[in-house]
Amino acid sequence: MLDLRGPSRLAAYLLLSLGVFAILAPFLWVFLQSLKYEIDILQGSWIFNPTSFNYADVLYSRRSDFPENVYNSLVVAFLSTVGVLLIGTLAAYSLVHFKSRAAISRLLLGWTLIFNMIPPLTLVGPWYLIFRELGLSGTLTAVVLTHIALNLPMTVWMMMAYFREIPQEIEEAALVDGCTRPVIFMRIALPLAVPGLIAAGVLAFVFSWNEFSVALTLTSRHTATVPVAISRFAQQYEVQYGQMAAASILSTIPALIMMFIGQRFIVRGLTAGAVK
Amino acid sequence: MTTGIKRTGSLSNFADRQFHWLALAPACIFLVLLTVYPVLELIAMATSTITFERAREIWRFTPVENFRQLLDDDIFRIALKNTVVFALVSVVIEVCFGIGLAILVSSAGKAKAILRTILIIPILMPPVAIGSMWKLMYSLDFGVLNQAITLIGLPAVNWLGSTSLALLSVVIVDVWHWTPFVFLILLAAVEAIPNDVIEAARIDGASNRSIVFRIIIPLIWPTIVVALFFRTILAFKVFDQIFLLTSGGPGTSTEVVSLHLHKVYFQQNDLGFGSMLSLAVIAATVAFIWVAYRAGRFVRARDA
Numbered sequence: 001m002l003d004l005r006g007p008s009r010l011a012a013y014l015l016l017s018l019g020v021f022a023i024l025a026p027f028l029w030v031f032l033q034s035l036k037y038e039i040d041i042l043q044g045s046w047i048f049n050p051t052s053f054n055y056a057d058v059l060y061s062r063r064s065d066f067p068e069n070v071y072n073s074l075v076v077a078f079l080s081t082v083g084v085l086l087i088g089t090l091a092a093y094s095l096v097h098f099k100s101r102a103a104i105s106r107l108l109l110g111w112t113l114i115f116n117m118i119p120p121l122t123l124v125g126p127w128y129l130i131f132r133e134l135g136l137s138g139t140l141t142a143v144v145l146t147h148i149a150l151n152l153p154m155t156v157w158m159m160m161a162y163f164r165e166i167p168q169e170i171e172e173a174a175l176v177d178g179c180t181r182p183v184i185f186m187r188i189a190l191p192l193a194v195p196g197l198i199a200a201g202v203l204a205f206v207f208s209w210n211e212f213s214v215a216l217t218l219t220s221r222h223t224a225t226v227p228v229a230i231s232r233f234a235q236q237y238e239v240q241y242g243q244m245a246a247a248s249i250l251s252t253i254p255a256l257i258m259m260f261i262g263q264r265f266i267v268r269g270l271t272a273g274a275v276k
Numbered sequence: 277m278t279t280g281i282k283r284t285g286s287l288s289n290f291a292d293r294q295f296h297w298l299a300l301a302p303a304c305i306f307l308v309l310l311t312v313y314p315v316l317e318l319i320a321m322a323t324s325t326i327t328f329e330r331a332r333e334i335w336r337f338t339p340v341e342n343f344r345q346l347l348d349d350d351i352f353r354i355a356l357k358n359t360v361v362f363a364l365v366s367v368v369i370e371v372c373f374g375i376g377l378a379i380l381v382s383s384a385g386k387a388k389a390i391l392r393t394i395l396i397i398p399i400l401m402p403p404v405a406i407g408s409m410w411k412l413m414y415s416l417d418f419g420v421l422n423q424a425i426t427l428i429g430l431p432a433v434n435w436l437g438s439t440s441l442a443l444l445s446v447v448i449v450d451v452w453h454w455t456p457f458v459f460l461i462l463l464a465a466v467e468a469i470p471n472d473v474i475e476a477a478r479i480d481g482a483s484n485r486s487i488v489f490r491i492i493i494p495l496i497w498p499t500i501v502v503a504l505f506f507r508t509i510l511a512f513k514v515f516d517q518i519f520l521l522t523s524g525g526p527g528t529s530t531e532v533v534s535l536h537l538h539k540v541y542f543q544q545n546d547l548g549f550g551s552m553l554s555l556a557v558i559a560a561t562v563a564f565i566w567v568a569y570r571a572g573r574f575v576r577a578r579d580a
Binding site for chain 1: 288291292295296297299302303304306307310312313314315317318321326333376377380381382383384387391392393394395396397398399400401402403404405407408409410411412413415417418419420423452456457460461464484487488509512513515516519520533534537538541542547550551554555557558561562565
């Protein structure tokens with residue numbers, strides 16, 4: 001874009017390196033801390049004997065619930081992603097293709113917009129009472145259901161953007177050939193929207209994995225997810241810095257994997273709504 | 277219309293004709309049960325005092341008391357003020373950094389892909405992990421920031437423990453977390469500018485500076501506004517990092533709306549008043565969306 005030559009080129013690369021440093025340095029520093037014994041962390045030493053003690057303590061020690069937390073988080077993230085893709089994709093398809101009921105679709109989209117923008121903590125009170133009433137308080141089911149609700153607006157909008165790009169003629173041709181609507185959806189629209197499904201799925205998975213405020217209030221000790229567990233490390237009377245650093249690094253792994261596998265899809269998904 | 281086509285039973289026939297309703301139904305049912313109904317429940321709760329006795333809820337109808345509690349709640353006012361300050365300061369910084377990074381990266385040639393990959397890492401990280409990372413870095417005794425500061429001979433800074441600095445410290449974390457998102461959106465907008473526009477300007481002798489301020493920024497302005505709007509809304513929801521970094525302290529210097537809600541609901545166990553607060557927050561959010569929407573329509577009508 002810009003023509004960078006001479007000193008302006010130098011300045012640009014200096015600024016960019018500063019940005020890269022600002023993003024990566026916290027990571028590397030915390031990773032270093034996770035390899036230290038508590039005493040080395042507290043002394044702020046830069047020369048130390050690296051140890052995997054913190055990781056072993058977080059993952060294998062008997063007093064750590066972390067493996068259980070990881071299991072809970074995986075179950076919640078996986079099930080809520082499947083659920084939200086199922087519900088959201090169907091709804092998006094219907095909203096894109098059947099414009100005759102404009103009032104209903106406007107109502108639905110308007111409501112999802114508002115719901116997406118209010119802080120989730122405002123609804124935690126009623127959710128807590130409702131799940132208590134249903135006997136689901138403290139269960140993973142409650143967390144899965146709320147995560148589906150929280151990710152539904154994003155999924156619907158993103159899938160609508162992808163379905164809109166499919167040329168109407170393809171589906172009209174299939175209709176003329178005698179395909180039923182459900183078949184057209186399954187055999188034609190859905191395969192063409194696979195990039196959208198991947199983008200929405202990856203984002204829903206990561207957002208569910210990361211979600212904290214609702215999981216904090218709806219889980220009990222044995223259903224706690226990873227973010228809730230990390231906050232416990234930080235909230236204890238005597239903060240276990242090493243374990244906290246190790247757990248934070250571990251909790252970032254799924255996001256990093258997703259980032260490197262599906263970056264193309266994620267970037268398109270995140271920017272689709274904003275630019276158009 | 278369907279002559280000559282084999283139909284297997286009336287069920288699939290029904291599914292065919294009513295497909296748009298059937299496809300929409302799960303989402304509608306879900307939204308009604310998990311979002312609309314809770315909001316209605318919120319209204320019922322907000323007008324009540326709810327106590328638990330032997331694991332049973334006891335509801336008393338006390339709308340006036342709850343509303344008076346809302347008016348008398350000084351901490352809520354402070355939280356509201358802190359949230360607004362937090363949102364404005366962090367969003368403005370994020371958008372400025374985001375514009376700069378987007379333009380620089382788009383001009384970076386071959387390094388573009390790798391730069392983008394690195395710069396967007398924070399978007400997908402768990403906010404709680406970000407909070408605990410920065411909690412370590414901000415540590416008064418062994419944090420890397422204070423190590424750097426004392427190395428150049430300045431006194432150590434109490435990032436999270438001083439009432440004047442704590443809000444700024446959480447703003448810095450938010451800027452680290454969300455600048456990448458703004459950058460990503462704006463990068464897409466900058467890349468969408470046709471190259472010949474900029475080429476033409478360059479042939480006319482425009483400097484880099486005037487290309488940035490006279491061409492690129494005006495052309496991506498609509499996207500900047502969208503980014504501002506979304507980031508402001510998201511900044512209003514802030515909870516995770518502040519819960520981890522300061523829990524609202526010291527005193528009430530980083531108390532924000534979501535934290536206050538959490539405290540009223542789950543530390544004071546006041547479900548009734550918590551719901552009254554929630555309704556106030558929802559009303560404020562809807563009002564903000566409405567005003568922003570109206571302002572957007574007004575500006576577009578004026579420009580058209």
